[in-house]
Amino acid sequence: MAEETIRQELVNYSQRAYFRGLVGGTGGNFSARIDEKRMLITASGLSLGDTNMDNLITLDVHSYQWEHVEGFTPSKEFHFHADILRLRPDIGAVLHMHSPYATAFAVNKREIPMVTDAAFKQPSMPKVPFAPSGSADLQNHVRQAIESNPGCKVLLLEQHGIVCLGIDVRSAYDIADLTEELAKIAYLAQGL
Numbered sequence: 368m369a370e371e372t373i374r375q376e377l378v379n380y381s382q383r384a385y386f387r388g389l390v391g392g393t394g395g396n397f398s399a400r401i402d403e404k405r406m407l408i409t410a411s412g413l414s415l416g417d418t419n420m421d422n423l424i425t426l427d428v429h430s431y432q433w434e435h436v437e438g439f440t441p442s443k444e445f446h447f448h449a450d451i452l453r454l455r456p457d458i459g460a461v462l463h464m465h466s467p468y469a470t471a472f473a474v475n476k477r478e479i480p481m482v483t484d485a486a487f488k489q490p491s492m493p494k495v496p497f498a499p500s501g502s503a504d505l506q507n508h509v510r511q512a513i514e515s516n517p518g519c520k521v522l523l524l525e526q527h528g529i530v531c532l533g534i535d536v537r538s539a540y541d542i543a544d545l546t547e548e549l550a551k552i553a554y555l556a557q558g559l
Contacts, residue, residue: 368535370401373399373400373401373535373536374407374420374423376399376535376536376537377397377399377407377409377418377423377460377536378418378419378420378423380462380536380537380539380540381397381416381418382415382416382418383540384415384464384540384543385414386416387544388466388467389464389465389466389543389544389547390464390466391465392414393412393413393414394464394465395415395462395464395465395528396408396409396411396415396442396444396445396448396463397409397460397461397462397536398442398448398452398460398461399459399460399461399536400428400460404427404428404429405426405427405428406425406426406428406448407423407424407425407426408423408424408426408442408445409422409423409424409441409442410422410423410436410439410440410441410442411439411440411441411442411443412440413439421436422436422438422439423436424436424440426441426445426449427449428449428450428452428453429449429453431445431446431449433445443500443501444463444500444501444505446501446503447509447510447530450509450510450513451509451510451513451530451532454510454514455532457534458532458533459533459536459538459539460532460534460535460538461530461531462532462533462536462539462540462543463524463530463531464529464543465527465529466543466546466547466550467547468547468550468551468553468554469528469529469546469547469549470527470528470529471550471554472523472550472553473494473523473524473525473526473528473529474526474527476494476526478492478494478523479492479523479546479549479550480556481549481553483549483552485545485548485549489549490518490519490520490521491519492519492520492521492522492523492546493512493515493516493519493523494522494523495509495512495522495524495525496525497524497525497526497527500527509524519532520532520533521542521543521546529546531543531546
């Protein structure tokens with residue numbers, strides 16, 4: 368896929384996630400692979416709803432060095448995004464968000480109960496121990512979860528949110544949206 372197309376997908380799905388309510392404020396961060404060495408990532412301190420072609424940042428997945436974009440820096444979670452893309456060559460996009468129902472389970476350090484037919488078909492969603500956003504500890508916990516669960520598509524970050532992986536931005540977004548739906552149904556079913 369051409370870099371311009373990847374950029375446009377990253378912008379479109381960042382905005383879609385914000386307006387769909389899968390993330391609020393300046394929370395969440397999205398990245399996409401450009402090639403085996405480089406990725407694009409959303410900017411720090413900027414709402415995903417305000418993501419555009421001019422504030423995406425190109426970053427080297429091996430050295431963590433990024434290309435300067437006037438007025439913007441990469442999301443502070445760029446380390447674990449780069450690590451995932453480096454460790455999982457089958458993955459083309461990494462989306463981190465705080466979707467309310469899925470995050471409610473993560474905050475309570477609980478797995479999302481698999482209660483529907485669609486849920487039964489999903490690979491396991493490993494829980495990642497809590498560590499502060501952007502910290503080396505969180506980076507290490509995410510890396511260990513990826514190494515220990517090579518086929519996973521979703522990570523539940525305890526007391527934080529979710530990370531969804533896909534072959535491209537669209538597929539990662541679809542996994543995130545489905546994960547939120549599964550969590551919502553599980554939450555509602557437990558209350559009946």
